[in-house]
Amino acid sequence: ETGVTQTPRHLVMGMTNKKSLKCEQHLGHNAMYWYKQSAKKPLELMFVYSLEERVENNSVPSRFSPECPNSSHLFLHLHTLQPEDSALYLCASSQGRLASPDTQYFGPGTRLTVL
Amino acid sequence: AQKVTQAQTEISVVEKEDVTLDCVYETRDTTYYLFWYKQPPSGELVFLIRRNSFDEQNEISGRYSWNFQKSTSSFNFTITASQVVDSAVYFCALSAPKGGGADGLTFGKGTHLIIQP
Numbered sequence: 001e002t003g004v005t006q007t008p009r010h011l012v013m014g015m016t017n018k019k020s021l022k023c024e025q026h027l028g029h030n031a032m033y034w035y036k037q038s039a040k041k042p043l044e045l046m047f048v049y050s051l052e053e054r055v056e057n058n059s060v061p062s063r064f065s066p067e068c069p070n071s072s073h074l075f076l077h078l079h080t081l082q083p084e085d086s087a088l089y090l091c092a093s094s095q096g097r098l099a100s101p102d103t104q105y106f107g108p109g110t111r112l113t114v115l
Numbered sequence: 116a117q118k119v120t121q122a123q124t125e126i127s128v129v130e131k132e133d134v135t136l137d138c139v140y141e142t143r144d145t146t147y148y149l150f151w152y153k154q155p156p157s158g159e160l161v162f163l164i165r166r167n168s169f170d171e172q173n174e175i176s177g178r179y180s181w182n183f184q185k186s187t188s189s190f191n192f193t194i195t196a197s198q199v200v201d202s203a204v205y206f207c208a209l210s211a212p213k214g215g216g217a218d219g220l221t222f223g224k225g226t227h228l229i230i231q232p
Binding site for chain 1: 119159165210213217218223
């Protein structure tokens with residue numbers, strides 16, 4: 001068990017649906033991340049939160065909306081997605097750069113299919 | 116801009132053979148960190164090792180060893196006496212300090228390692 005959990009593990013949604021992905025870390029970390037892993041593409045960083053503030057947004061379309069209510073929880077709200085958004089969405093957490101060096105620990109991912 | 120290149124898309128070896136996974140990186144930062152992660156079929160990325168740019172010592176952990184060479188911007192990973200359980204996708208990644216208190220990782224495309232019994 002890595003200490004980072006993600007729910008649901010699998011999600012199928014239509015293009016007009018609204019859904020949310022949830023990530024929870026039990027490691028006492030201060031930073032959380034969303035990554036997207038598509039077939040045949042490298043893992044792409046989407047969002048970075050440090051102490052509940054968004055510190056990086058990698059030109060992600062607005063149909064993806066992150067939320068970090070506290071340092072243990074991270075959400076990714078999804079609406080009007082496209083089929084090309086189908087991917088494995090991975091959450092990670094780390095102590096943040098106050099701890100140097102910093103290491104990210106990943107959850108098991110949510111496999112998203114957009115029909 | 117940062118970039119990580121894993122030129123080997125897939126490697127297949129027979130059990131007990133040694134295998135080396137290549138990683139070449141690009142960054143303009145003088146301080147940076149390099150990582151290797153393992154992704155088994157379950158999907159979760161498992162942290163293997165972290166190296167900072169000031170420490171070029173090679174590291175050995177059991178059957179795993181890592182060779183960091185700044186002169187060639189490489190951070191290669193060798194598995195000695197491979198086992199079927201080593202079969203997975205292996206990712207090399209890079210991070211460099213920026214503003215904001217936390218830094219995302221730049222990943223290579225991964226190398227799919229297949230160990231045949």
